[in-house]
């Protein structure tokens with residue numbers, strides 16, 4: 001099945017992914033590509049409409065990005081946002097200048113005339129029926145003269161041309177950012193654009209996508225066998241459920257117990273997938289091996305590398321036992337695809353080497369199957385629900401590939417892992433019981449291998465410390481520590497100290513990211 005599609009051209013805004021999210025939320029499929037993709041690509045994409053994102057440049061400077069001409073020649077509607085509007089104006093004969101008055105943050109604009117883009121959209125009305133909109137702005141440049149054929153559709157004192165339209169050609173521009181939630185009517189504006197103006201239907205939703213994805217997987221894989229690393233996390237679990245539906249017994253999952261998993265994780269994964277869903281899962285207990293190689297190692301990066309390498313070892317060994325396996329399935333999702341494309345030009349510092357199975361060993365000789373590579377995390381979750389996975393599994397917090405290995409500071413020991421597993425399970429249990437699990441993005445306990453003195457039942461104790469970490473975040477790039485109620489923290493602390501012999505002190509981590517990171521190593 002082929003969907004009606006919106007093409008989003010990225011000019012480097014921080015919010016381009018949000019544009020894609022808003023369009024998808026309107027039940028329309030879209031893809032995000034760099035602004036300088038080839039004209040042939042744009043033509044072959046057959047977009048129903050095109051959105052030009054914001055970006056950091058100023059169009060009046062030399063060699064700044066432009067939309068390929070084909071964007072305005074295809075005869076499809078175009079929506080320019082911020083820089084996208086400015087480049088549209090400049091390319092079609094208008095003028096853009098540096099504004100004396102820069103606008104950052106909340107602003108109010110008044111609709112003007114009647115435009116298809118703002119039809120029936122307003123936060124507050126006025127007598128003439130021209131609504132006021134609460135919007136979010138972030139610009140230092142503005143359009144000062146309209147290109148031929150355009151009229152103003154909204155304005156305010158600072159930015160007289162805050163929105164423009166050429167209704168005949170279906171070209172629209174807004175200076176504000178409808179993709180951020182601070183622009184209250186942003187969602188409505190995208191719906192006007194994709195449905196009313198571009199004429200897209202509502203053909204993108206996860207329950208229907210199940211059948212489409214299954215069809216695609218079947219035709220790609222044929223009668224080959226597929227292996228999948230199943231972690232029990234959201235992404236690999238959804239891939240497992242989807243592939244199981246599509247190809248049944250041609251799928252073999254490999255679940256690696258590296259000794260660094262949460263309490264009862266192995267049992268839970270086996271119960272959900274092997275027992276309840278009838279998925280073929282090989283449970284590999286490699287904990288001894290992982291622990292052996294981690295003995296005496298304290299450096300976090302070295303630990304991460306060892307864990308990654310061991311994953312690959314296990315994978316290689318298991319895949320060699322399946323001579324008919326031709327494919328390796330992975331839970332790559334759309335943000336991974338976008339970020340790894342962006343990362344190619346990225347000179348950012350390496351803070352820690354994130355990995356899961358440590359990259360793909362060439363010697364595996366397997367083709368890659370990535371059925372979630374077009375989906376955002378919340379779409380992956382909806383797909384999981386549509387496939388009948390349990391709610392708790394689909395909405396669980398992410399768990400890093402190196403697992404407790406990066407939550408036990410310094411040397412990893414079996415004894416420490418045991419204590420941490422039990423402390424962590426108590427914390428999560430209390431978060432769930434109090435309704436705070438859903439209100440935090442990630443929460444866990446960290447094992448600190450230092451001893452402090454305590455007194456229990458009139459006796460002296462000299463035991464280890466556990467730190468609790470709970471954060472709230474949208475994208476895990478920045479995060480706030482969660483302001484958990486003191487009563488909840490008190491209860492968790494009491495339970496851990498009473499129930500986990502070996503821990504006599506619990507502390508709460510109140511560091512944000514940045515400057516801290518979410519995991520301690």
Ligand SMILES: Nc1ncnc2c1ncn2[C@@H]1O[C@H](COP(=O)(O)OP(=O)(O)OP(=O)(O)O)[C@@H](O)[C@H]1O
Nearest residue numbers: 229230231233234235236255256331356357398399
């Ligand atoms: N214990 C494990 N056994 C087998 N494969 C694993 C294990 N841990 C990680 N992996 C592999 O590494 C991949 C990436 O891990 P990642 O944590 O990013 O995703 P996830 O675990 O599927 O989902 P989530 O982001 O919700 O934790 C997993 O999809 C899985 O294929």
Ligand SMILES: O=c1[nH]c(=O)c2[nH+]cn([C@@H]3O[C@H](COP(=O)(O)O)[C@@H](O)[C@H]3O)c2[nH]1
Nearest residue numbers: 353354355356398400401402476517518519
């Ligand atoms: O799959 C993963 N493999 C890894 O190696 C890894 N390291 C950190 N994380 C997760 O990434 C998010 C950000 O973590 P940090 O703030 O600690 O960098 C948090 O959600 C972390 O749990 C990992 N996930």
Ligand SMILES: NC(=O)CC[C@H](N)C(=O)O
Nearest residue numbers: 054055082083139140141
């Ligand atoms: N957010 C943007 O797209 C900014 C566009 C342009 N650099 C400006 O400051 O007006």
Ligand SMILES: [Mg+2]
Nearest residue numbers: 231233399400
């Ligand atoms: Mg995971």
